[in-house]
Amino acid sequence: MALGIARALTAAALLALVVQTGVVGPAQAQARADAPRTTATTQAQAAVATAAPDTTSPMVLENRKPGTSAWRIPAAGKEIGADTVSPIKGFMSATSVNTGESIDLKVSVATAGNFEYGVYRMGWYQGLSGRLVTKGTAPGVKQAACQMNSSTGMLTCPWNSTLTFDTTGWMSGIYLVVLTQGKYQNWAQFVVRDDAQQGAIVAMLPVNTFQAYNNYPEGAGKSLYEFNSTGAKTLAGTVRAVKVSFDRPYNWAGVSHKVWEPIWTAGYLESRGWPVKYVTNIDLDRDPGMAIGQAGVLSLGHDEYWTGAMYTAAEKARDAGVDLGFLGGNDVFWQVRYESGAGGADRRVVVCYKISSLDPVTTLANKTILFRDIGRAEQRLMGVQFDLHGEMTPAADAAWVVQSPTHWAYRGTGLTTGSRLPYLVGGEVDRFMSNYPAPTASSRNILARSPIVDVHGHAGTAEAWIYRAPSGADVFSAGTWRINQALGGVGKYDNVPIRTFMGNILARAQEFQLSATFDRDGGADRYETAVLVSRRHFDTTGGTVVVATGSNFPDALTATPVTRGEGPVLLVTTNAIPAVVKAELQRLAPSRVIIAGSASVVSDGVAAEIAELTGATVERRGGANRYQTAAQLSAGTFEPGVPVAYVATGLDFPDALAAGSAGATLGGPVLINQGDSLVPPTLAELQRLKPQRIVVVGSSAVVSGAVFTQLRSLAPQVVRLAGRDRYETSRAITRDLHGVSEAPTAYLATGLNFPDALAAAPAVASTGGVLVLVNSVLGPGAAEEIVRNRVTEVIAIGSASVVSNTVMSQAKALFDSVADPGARLAPAPPAESVEPSDDAVVAPAPPASSDGLNLESSDARKVDDPHDMVWFTPRYGG
Numbered sequence: 001m002a003l004g005i006a007r008a009l010t011a012a013a014l015l016a017l018v019v020q021t022g023v024v025g026p027a028q029a030q031a032r033a034d035a036p037r038t039t040a041t042t043q044a045q046a047a048v049a050t051a052a053p054d055t056t057s058p059m060v061l062e063n064r065k066p067g068t069s070a071w072r073i074p075a076a077g078k079e080i081g082a083d084t085v086s087p088i089k090g091f092m093s094a095t096s097v098n099t100g101e102s103i104d105l106k107v108s109v110a111t112a113g114n115f116e117y118g119v120y121r122m123g124w125y126q127g128l129s130g131r132l133v134t135k136g137t138a139p140g141v142k143q144a145a146c147q148m149n150s151s152t153g154m155l156t157c158p159w160n161s162t163l164t165f166d167t168t169g170w171m172s173g174i175y176l177v178v179l180t181q182g183k184y185q186n187w188a189q190f191v192v193r194d195d196a197q198q199g200a201i202v203a204m205l206p207v208n209t210f211q212a213y214n215n216y217p218e219g220a221g222k223s224l225y226e227f228n229s230t231g232a233k234t235l236a237g238t239v240r241a242v243k244v245s246f247d248r249p250y251n252w253a254g255v256s257h258k259v260w261e262p263i264w265t266a267g268y269l270e271s272r273g274w275p276v277k278y279v280t281n282i283d284l285d286r287d288p289g290m291a292i293g294q295a296g297v298l299s300l301g302h303d304e305y306w307t308g309a310m311y312t313a314a315e316k317a318r319d320a321g322v323d324l325g326f327l328g329g330n331d332v333f334w335q336v337r338y339e340s341g342a343g344g345a346d347r348r349v350v351v352c353y354k355i356s357s358l359d360p361v362t363t364l365a366n367k368t369i370l371f372r373d374i375g376r377a378e379q380r381l382m383g384v385q386f387d388l389h390g391e392m393t394p395a396a397d398a399a400w401v402v403q404s405p406t407h408w409a410y411r412g413t414g415l416t417t418g419s420r421l422p423y424l425v426g427g428e429v430d431r432f433m434s435n436y437p438a439p440t441a442s443s444r445n446i447l448a449r450s451p452i453v454d455v456h457g458h459a460g461t462a463e464a465w466i467y468r469a470p471s472g473a474d475v476f477s478a479g480t481w482r483i484n485q486a487l488g489g490v491g492k493y494d495n496v497p498i499r500t501f502m503g504n505i506l507a508r509a510q511e512f513q514l515s516a517t518f519d520r521d522g523g524a525d526r527y528e529t530a531v532l533v534s535r536r537h538f539d540t541t542g543g544t545v546v547v548a549t550g551s552n553f554p555d556a557l558t559a560t561p562v563t564r565g566e567g568p569v570l571l572v573t574t575n576a577i578p579a580v581v582k583a584e585l586q587r588l589a590p591s592r593v594i595i596a597g598s599a600s601v602v603s604d605g606v607a608a609e610i611a612e613l614t615g616a617t618v619e620r621r622g623g624a625n626r627y628q629t630a631a632q633l634s635a636g637t638f639e640p641g642v643p644v645a646y647v648a649t650g651l652d653f654p655d656a657l658a659a660g661s662a663g664a665t666l667g668g669p670v671l672i673n674q675g676d677s678l679v680p681p682t683l684a685e686l687q688r689l690k691p692q693r694i695v696v697v698g699s700s701a702v703v704s705g706a707v708f709t710q711l712r713s714l715a716p717q718v719v720r721l722a723g724r725d726r727y728e729t730s731r732a733i734t735r736d737l738h739g740v741s742e743a744p745t746a747y748l749a750t751g752l753n754f755p756d757a758l759a760a761a762p763a764v765a766s767t768g769g770v771l772v773l774v775n776s777v778l779g780p781g782a783a784e785e786i787v788r789n790r791v792t793e794v795i796a797i798g799s800a801s802v803v804s805n806t807v808m809s810q811a812k813a814l815f816d817s818v819a820d821p822g823a824r825l826a827p828a829p830p831a832e833s834v835e836p837s838d839d840a841v842v843a844p845a846p847p848a849s850s851d852g853l854n855l856e857s858s859d860a861r862k863v864d865d866p867h868d869m870v871w872f873t874p875r876y877g878g
Contacts, residue, residue, distance in 0.1 A: 026821055029529060057739025060273045062171050064693070066717050067125025068132055071176055073185040073253065080185060080253050083217035086110055087184035088140070089249040090177065093161065093345070095207045095280045100168045102339045103190060104161035104547035105177060108143035113448055115140040115181035119165065121192075124271035124876055126719045126732075129263065133170065138163050140181060146217075147250060152428040153222040153234035153241030154349065156342050157248045158221060159506050160570035167192050172277045174205065174266055176255065180818070189255035191278050191541050195290070200277040200296050201506060202392075203266060206303035208336055209348050210256030211244045218251040224352055235358060242353045242368075245343050261301025261481065268499060271732075271876035272788055273739030274506055281310060285338065289312035296509030301484050302427065303331040305352060307338065308365055314381055319475045323509040326477040326493045327484055329337075330386035330428035332378040335371050337361075348837035362773040363676065364776075377436040382477040383444065383465040384430040391460025394452040397482060398462070399425035401450045409447060409466060409476070409504050411813050412783025413497040423492050425450045427481030429462035439475065441467035448479075466505075471712050476505055496878030500780040503787055510740065515817045518808060526550050526755035527571050527578040534568035534584055536795075541589040543567045546762075547610060548596040549574060553653040553754040555633075556625035558670045559596035560660030560758065562637045565765025567734075569758060573604050582613055590616045594636070597629055598622035618715040623681065627672055631681035634669035638689060644668035647682070647693040647699060647711065653754040654726035655698040656774070658733045660758070662763035665737060672698045676706040686714045695722040695736070698729055726751050728877035730773045738770060741790040745769035748807060756798035769793075775804060778810035781878040786814055794816025 002613050058223055071677070074080050081087035086108060093104035109115060118135040126133050146157040158319045169706055172194035215223040215230075221230040222241040229239040236242050250256050258778070269276045275295075285307045291297050296318060303326065311332065318324055326332075334352050341348030352368040353359040359367050364374050371378050372385070377383040386392055393472060399420035415421075429452065438444070448464040466476045485493035487502055507514075521532040527550055546563055548556035550571030559569060567590065570581050577585075585593075593616045595602050599623065611618045621632040627650055634645075642664055646659035650672030659670045668691060671682045678686070695714040696703050699722040712718045723729040730751065734743070747764055749757030753774035762773045772782050786794065794811050796803040 067128030071120035071130035106159040109140035138844035148703035154243040208305035261484035291317035353718035389456035400424035430479035530759035555597035561663030632686040661761040661764035743770035
C-alpha cells in the first residue's frame with residue numbers, strides 16, 4: 001500500500017496499491033478487493049444505530065462545558081465601590097429556587113442607566129471554577145432607600161425586581177451574578193436546587209451564617225456581631241443587630257465572604273463527578289425530610305447558625321442512615337429562627353438575640369441562644385463542638401496532626417500517626433468536650449488531634465472526629481475552617497492527601513463496599529506485555545489490529561484511538577516481528593491490520609510478513625514525521641463532526657498517552673503539536689474534522705496559550721485539561737471521561753515510560769475502564785481514583801519491574817477490611833516515600849504565620865477578611 005495514505009481507500013485503489021508495494025500477492029489482493037468493505041462512514045453510522053444510552057454522569061457532562069474566569073471581580077480596569085456610595089448593588093428574591101422556577105434580581109445603581117449582567121454557575125470547569133450561563137444588559141435605576149429598624153438593628157431594602165431569570169434547564173449549583181456599570185462591579189448570589197434528585201451528596205450552603213456576618217452597608221450597617229456593626233445601640237445593648245434580613249445586598253463585593261468555602265468544595269466535588277445537589281440552610285428548615293433518600297449531607301464551610309428544625313432534620317437523617325459531614329468549625333452553635341420579610345415572603349429574616357432575657361419568645365426550644373444551653377449540645381450531633389471558653393481560635397493556621405491513620409478514612413493517603421498537614425487547622429476550631437454528652441454511636445474515632453496557640457497566646461488542641469451511628473450512618477466533623485481551602489487547592493492550603501481522605505468519606509456515603517480481583521499482564525518485555533493484554537481482551541477474529549513500533553512513542557500513541565477499543569495495539573521492531581507477536585497475530589486472524597508510521601519506522605518487510613501471517617488487508621498510515629502520521633491515522637478513521645479531538649505535545653509521551661484511551665472511548669483522535677502555532681498537518685486535520693469539542697492536554701508549558709487561542713476558531717468548545725504533573729493531567733482526563741462508579745476496571749500502568757501503558761489503552765476503551773498512571777508507589781491521587789471509580793477489577797500492565805509489587809500491595813490495601821468503620825487497614829507507605837513527581841504533598845508544617853484575619857472586638861473570635869480578594873489558581877487535582 002502506498003506510504004502516507006490519508007484515509008480508507010476504495011477497493012480498486014487498494015488493489016492497485018497493495019500489488020504495487022508487494023505487501024500481499026495479486027490473488028489475495030483481488031479477493032479482498034471483491035469482498036464487501038465497511039467504510040469509516042458506515043462504521044460510524046452502525047455505531048450510532050446500536051449505541052447504548054449515554055449513562056455518563058450529568059455532573060461530568062456539565063463540567064465538560066468550557067469554563068471561564070470572567071466571574072472574578074473586579075476585572076481589569078474595574079473596581080468595587082464603597083457600600084456607602086453603592087455605585088451598583090443587587091440581591092436575589094430568594095436564597096434558592098428549584099430548577100425550572102423563576103428568581104428575581106433586584107438592582108440599584110447610583111446613576112440611572114443600563115448595566116450589564118452575567119450569570120455564572122460555579123463548579124470545576126477545567127479548574128476555572130465558573131461557566132457563563134446567560135448574560136445581557138438591563139436598565140438600572142436608583143431604588144428606594146433601605147429602612148433601618150432602630151430597635152432590632154435590622155436593615156431592609158424594599159427594592160423592586162429588575163430582572164427575572166427562568167432557571168429551566170439549569171443544573172443544581174451555586175450561582176453568582178456579576179453586575180457591571182461603567183467602572184464598577186458587584187455580585188449577587190443564589191442556589192439552584194434539584195428537589196427531584198435522589199441518592200445524591202447534598203451540599204448545603206450556610207446562608208444563615210452568611211447573613212449573620214453581613215454588615216451592609218459596610219461602614220454604616222449592622223450584623224449580628226459587634227466587631228463589624230456601627231451606629232446606634234439596639235435593644236441588644238450594643239451596636240449589633242438581633243435580626244438580619246435577606247432583603248438587602250451583601251456588604252462590599254456583594255456576596256458573603258464565607259461563600260468561597262462552599263465554592264472551593266463544590267469545585268472539588270464536581271471535578272470528581274460526585275452526584276451533588278445544592279441546597280441552603282433555609283431549604284433544610286423548610287423541608288426537614290429532604291435528606292431522607294440521599295447518600296449524605298455536607299455542611300460546606302462555616303455553618304454557625306441553625307434552626308431547631310434543622311437540628312432535628314439532621315438527627316432524623318442520620319438515624320435513617322444518611323451520612324453527615326461538617327466541613328467547618330464552630331458549626332451548629334447558635335439556634336436561630338426565621339420570620340417573614342416585609343412583603344410576606346417566607347423565611348427572609350434570621351432572628352438571633354443571643355441573650356435569653358432579650359428574646360420575647362419564652363419557649364426554651366425556640367429561644368435564640370446557644371444550642372447547648374437548651375440541652376442540645378452540638379457534639380451530640382457532630383461529635384465535637386466549639387469550646388466557647390477555651391483556646392479555640394488559633395492565632396495562626398496550624399498543622400492537622402494525624403491520629404488513627406489505619407482508619408478507613410485515611411486509606412491510600414500514605415499518612416502515618418503524627419503526619420502533619422500544614423495550615424489546615426484555622427479560623428475557629430472544635431474538640432470533643434467530655435463535660436457534654438457524646439453522640440450515641442457504635443464506634444467513635446479521632447482522626448486528628450492538633451496543637452494550637454490561640455489569639456491570647458494560650459495552648460490548646462483542635463480535633464477532628466468521625467462516629468458511626470446505630471443506623472449505620474457515618475458522621476464526620478473536620479473541626480476547622482481550612483478543609484474547604486484544602487479541597488479546593490487554595491494557595492498554601494493545597495493538599496492532595498486530604499482530598500483522598502474526603503474521597504473515602506464520600507465513597508462510604510455512596511455505600512461503596514469495595515471488592516476487587518487483582519491480576520497482572522506483564523511479559524518479559526513490552527512486546528509480550530502487549531500480547532498478554534490483547535489475549536485478555538480481544539478474541540474476535542476478522543477485526544482490526546493496529547501495529548506500531550515499540551521503539552519510540554509518537555506513532556503508537558496517536559494510533560490508540562484508531563482501535564476504538566475494538567482491537568489491540570501490538571508492537572514490533574522496525575525490521576522484525578517478535579515471535580510472541582507473530583503468534584498473537586495468527587490467533588487474532590484480523591481482516592485488517594493498520595500500520596502506524598512510515599517504512600522507516602515499521603519496514604515494508606514487516607508489513608509483508610504481517611500480510612503473509614494473517615491474510616489481512618494491510619494499510620499503512622505514515623507520514624514524513626510524527627505530526628503527519630497522527631493526522632493520517634485520524635483521517636483514515638474519523639469522519640467530520642467527531643465529538644472530540646485531543647491535542648497534545650508531540651515532544652513527550654505522557655499527555656498523549658492519557659488522552660489515547662479517552663479518544664478511543666469517545667470516538668475522536670489524538671493529534672500532536674509543537675511550538676506556538678499549529679503545525680500544518682494538525683491544523684488541516686482539525687479543519688477537516690470539525691470536532692464538536694477540542695481538549696488541549698497539558699499546561700501552557702507544553703501546549704502554549706497561542707495554540708489554545710488558535711484552536712478556538714476550530715470548534716464550538718475548546719478546553720484545557722492539565723495538572724501539575726503527568727499523573728494529575730492523566731487523572732483530569734479520566735475524570736472528564738467518567739463520573740464516580742462508572743469505570744469497573746482500573747489498569748495500573750507506569751507513567752515513567754510509554755510502551756506498557758500504550759498497550760493498555762485499547763483495553764481501557766474496550767471495558768469502559770480507567771487508566772491509572774503510577775510510579776514506584778501508589779500515590780494518594782491514584783488511590784483516590786481507584787476508590788472513586790468503585791472498581792471491581794485491578795490489572796497491572798507490565799512486569800513487577802514496571803508496576804511494582806509494592807504498588808499492587810498498596811492497591812489491595814484499599815479494599816481490605818473497609819466495611820467496619822473501626823477496622824484497621826494494612827499500613828500505607830509513609831508519605832515521604834511518595835515521589836514528588838506524583839502527588840505527595842505531606843511535609844512537616846513550616847513556621848506558622850499570620851493570615852491577616854480580623855478579630856472581633858467583643859470576644860476575640862476570628863473571621864476571614866472579607867476584602868481578601870487575591871485570586872488563586874485552584875488545584876482540584878491529586
